[in-house]
Amino acid sequence: MATRQIEAENAIAARPTTIRPNGSGPAAAASKFLRAIGQEELSDGDARTAAAAILGSDAFYRWLDDLIAVNAYSASFAEDFAQRNALDAVAPTRILTGAYNLSVETVFQRIAQIAAVLDPENADGWYDLADRIHAVPPLASMRLREYLTQRIGRSGDKKAHERRVAALTKRNPHAVFPTSPYRRSTGHVAASDDHGAVEAVMHQSTFSSIRMVDRVLDPAQPFLRDLYRPLGRCVCLLDTNVDSHHGDALSAYFDHHDIPLELLPYRAMEADKGLATVERMLGDFKRLGIMRNEPVLIAGGGVLADTGGLACALYGRNTPYVMIGTSIVTGIDAGPSPRTCCDGFGYKNLLGAYHPPVLCLTDRHFFGTLDEGWLRHGIAEIIKMAVVKDASLFDDLEQAGPRLITTRFGTVDTETGDSIDELSGRILAKAMKSYVEAEYDNLYETHQCRPHAYGHTWSPGFEIAAGLLHGHAVSICMGLGAHLSCQAGWISQHEYRRILDLMHAYGLALWHDILDDDDIIGEAHRKIVQKRGGNLVAPVPRGGIGQCGYLDDLSAEDIIGAIIDYRRDCEAYDAGGRGIDPLCADVGLEDPSTVAKSAVAQSQE
Numbered sequence: 001m002a003t004r005q006i007e008a009e010n011a012i013a014a015r016p017t018t019i020r021p022n023g024s025g026p027a028a029a030a031s032k033f034l035r036a037i038g039q040e041e042l043s044d045g046d047a048r049t050a051a052a053a054i055l056g057s058d059a060f061y062r063w064l065d066d067l068i069a070v071n072a073y074s075a076s077f078a079e080d081f082a083q084r085n086a087l088d089a090v091a092p093t094r095i096l097t098g099a100y101n102l103s104v105e106t107v108f109q110r111i112a113q114i115a116a117v118l119d120p121e122n123a124d125g126w127y128d129l130a131d132r133i134h135a136v137p138p139l140a141s142m143r144l145r146e147y148l149t150q151r152i153g154r155s156g157d158k159k160a161h162e163r164r165v166a167a168l169t170k171r172n173p174h175a176v177f178p179t180s181p182y183r184r185s186t187g188h189v190a191a192s193d194d195h196g197a198v199e200a201v202m203h204q205s206t207f208s209s210i211r212m213v214d215r216v217l218d219p220a221q222p223f224l225r226d227l228y229r230p231l232g233r234c235v236c237l238l239d240t241n242v243d244s245h246h247g248d249a250l251s252a253y254f255d256h257h258d259i260p261l262e263l264l265p266y267r268a269m270e271a272d273k274g275l276a277t278v279e280r281m282l283g284d285f286k287r288l289g290i291m292r293n294e295p296v297l298i299a300g301g302g303v304l305a306d307t308g309g310l311a312c313a314l315y316g317r318n319t320p321y322v323m324i325g326t327s328i329v330t331g332i333d334a335g336p337s338p339r340t341c342c343d344g345f346g347y348k349n350l351l352g353a354y355h356p357p358v359l360c361l362t363d364r365h366f367f368g369t370l371d372e373g374w375l376r377h378g379i380a381e382i383i384k385m386a387v388v389k390d391a392s393l394f395d396d397l398e399q400a401g402p403r404l405i406t407t408r409f410g411t412v413d414t415e416t417g418d419s420i421d422e423l424s425g426r427i428l429a430k431a432m433k434s435y436v437e438a439e440y441d442n443l444y445e446t447h448q449c450r451p452h453a454y455g456h457t458w459s460p461g462f463e464i465a466a467g468l469l470h471g472h473a474v475s476i477c478m479g480l481g482a483h484l485s486c487q488a489g490w491i492s493q494h495e496y497r498r499i500l501d502l503m504h505a506y507g508l509a510l511w512h513d514i515l516d517d518d519d520i521i522g523e524a525h526r527k528i529v530q531k532r533g534g535n536l537v538a539p540v541p542r543g544g545i546g547q548c549g550y551l552d553d554l555s556a557e558d559i560i561g562a563i564i565d566y567r568r569d570c571e572a573y574d575a576g577g578r579g580i581d582p583l584c585a586d587v588g589l590e591d592p593s594t595v596a597k598s599a600v601a602q603s604q605e
C-alpha cells in the first residue's frame with residue numbers, strides 16, 4: 001500500500017552521528033544484528049525459548065550497546081536510513097535507544113518494524129515471533145531491564161548487567177529510565193563560587209513521523225497495530241462526525257487486532273474550540289489514567305487536533321499523541337502542526353502549547369465524507385504553501401481546479417492512477433512537505449520568519465467576529481497580503497491576479513464586509529504585533545509566486561487605507577469575491593461569534 005514518508009526531528013541539542021564510510025552507521029548496525037539472527041531462533045515454537053536465545057545473544061548485546069551510544073536525534077541519524085531508502089526504520093530504532101525501559105513485546109514489535117525495511121525476507125518471522133510473545137502476557141509485559149536481570153543465565157553476567165544499568169543511571173539516564181520514548185532534554189549550568197548565582201541553558205529534543213497512507217483503517221495496515229498492541233489499549237479522541245462515517249471501521253480495526261479501544265467521542269466544531277472542551281478531555285484522561293509514555297490517538301479535523309493536542313500538552317505537562325487527519329486541514333497543516341490551541345476571549349487560538357504529534361497519518365480516503373464546504377476551506381491552507389513556498393504546487397493547483405473538490409481529492413468518481421488521482425496525491429504530498437519544512441525548523445516560533453503564517457496575520461482578529469470558516473478567513477487575508485505585496489512592488493500585477501484568480505476558482509472568499517470595520521482591523525493589527533513579539537512580520541509572496549518576504553513597516557492606518565483599494569479589486573469577481581458558503585452557519589455549524597461574545601462578556605465581568 002502506498003505511503004509517502006517524512007521524518008522530522010527537532011533536536012536543538014543534537015551532536016552529529018557519524019555515518020562511517022565502511023557502512024557502520026546506525027542502519028548498518030541494525031542490519032548486522034538482523035543478519036546475525038537466523039531462522040532457527042525466530043521460528044523456535046516456544047516464545048520464551050526464542051526470546052531468551054535472541055535477547056541473550058552477543059549480537060543483541062552489541063546492538064544495544066550501539067543504540068545507547070548513538071545520538072538518535074541528530075540529522076545524520078535519519079539521513080543514514082534515508083540513504084538506504086529505509087525511513088520506516090528511523091522511529092522504531094529511535095525508540096529502541098530506550099530499550100531497557102520497554103516491554104519485551106515492544107522490543108520485538110519494534111525489531112519487526114525495522115526488519116520490514118532492512119531485512120524484508122525475515123520480517124514475517126519477526127512479526128510472527130512478536131505475535132507469539134504477545135500471547136504470553138507475563139513475558140510480553142516484562143521490561144527488558146528486568147528480563148535481563150532475572151533471566152540471564154550465569155550469575156556473573158547478571159551482576160555485570162546490574163552494574164551496567166547502575167552506571168547508565170548516571171551516564172545516560174534516558175537509556176534506562178526515560179519518561180517517554182519520544183522526548184529528551186538536557187541542559188547545563190554555570191554557578192558562582194558561593195552558588196548564589198546560577199546561569200542555565202536548557203534543550204529539548206523530540207521527533208515526529210509523518211506518513212501519507214492509503215486506507216489506514218484497513219486491518220492490513222500496520223501503523224496503529226504496531227504502536228498500540230504492545231501498549232495493551234488505545235485511548236482515542238474521535239470527532240463525532242468522523243465517528244458517524246468511520247467509527248465502525250475504526251472499531252473493527254482494533255477488534256481485528258484484539259486491542260481494547262477506549263473511544264472518547266467529542267463534538268468538535270469551531271464553536272467548541274474553547275477551554276471547556278479541553279478541560280473535559282483532561283477529565284477523561286485522568287479517569288482513564290493515561291501514562292506519559294502512552295500516545296493518545298486523535299482522529300478528526302482541525303478543531304479536535306488543536307484542542308486534543310492541547311489537552312495532551314497539559315496532561316502530565318507532556319503526553320504524546322498520534323494524529324489521524326480526517327480533513328484537508330488536519331491532513332496537511334493542523335495535523336502535523338506543533339501549535340496546539342483553543343480560542344480565548346473572542347480571539348482565535350489565543351491559548352495553547354507547542355506540542356507536535358509523535359506520528360501523523362494523512363489518509364485522503366477520509367475526505368470522501370467531507371462536506372463540500374469543508375473541502376473548499378481546507379484548500380486555502382494548500383494555496384498558502386503554494387504562494388509563498390512552492391511554485392510547482394501553485395501550477396498543480398491551477399491545473400487541478402475545482403475537480404479537486406468534486407472528486408474529493410481523487411477518492412470519489414475517480415479511477416486509481418488517472419490524472420486527478422495522481423494530481424491529488426502530489427498536491428497533498430507537496431503541501432505537507434512544504435509545511436513540515438517550515439514548521440519543524442522553528443518548533444517554538446522562536447523567530448517570526450514563518451512563511452506558513454501567510455494569510456494568518458489579520459484574519460485571527462476578524463475570523464470569529466465575522467463567523468467565517470477558517471479557510472475563508474485565511475483566503476481573505478491572503479488576498480489582502482498579495483495586494484500589499486503588489487503595492488510594495490514585490491510581485492507583479494499579473495502574479496497578484498493569478499493568486500486572486502486561483503482562490504476564486506476554488507470558491508474561496510477574497511472579501512467580507514468586516515474588512516470595512518476599522519476598529520476590528522485596527523485591533524487585529526495591534527493583537528498580531530503583540531503576538532509576534534512587537535513586530536508585524538507579515539509573510540507575503542516576494543520575488544514571484546513560491547517565494548516569501550516579510551512586510552514589517554506598515555501601521556494599522558496603512559492597512560485600513562490599503563483595504564479601500566483591495567475592495568475595488570475584489571469587486572471584479574462574482575459576488576464581489578465573497579466566495580461560496582464562507583460562513584460557519586452556511587455549512588450548518590453553530591456561529592462561533594455568538595459563543596465568543598459570551599466568553600468575552602464573562603471575562604469582563
Ligand SMILES: NC(=O)c1ccc[n+]([C@@H]2O[C@H](COP(=O)([O-])OP(=O)(O)OC[C@H]3O[C@@H](n4cnc5c(N)ncnc54)[C@H](O)[C@@H]3O)[C@@H](O)[C@H]2O)c1
Pocket residue numbers: 239240241242245268269270273300301302303304306326327328329330333334337338339340341349366367368369370371374377378381470
Ligand atoms: N494548529 C495549527 O497549526 C492549525 C493550522 C490550520 C488550521 N488550524 C485550525 O483548524 C481548524 C479548521 O480545521 P478543519 O477544516 O479540519 O475544521 P473542523 O475541525 O471544524 O472540521 C470540519 C468539519 O468536518 C468534520 N469532519 C472532519 N473530518 C471529517 C470526515 N472525514 N468526514 C466527515 N466530516 C468530517 C468535523 O466534525 C467538522 O464539523 C480551525 O479551527 C483552525 O484554527 C490549526
Ligand SMILES: [Zn+2]
Pocket residue numbers: 381456470474
Ligand atoms: Zn490556518
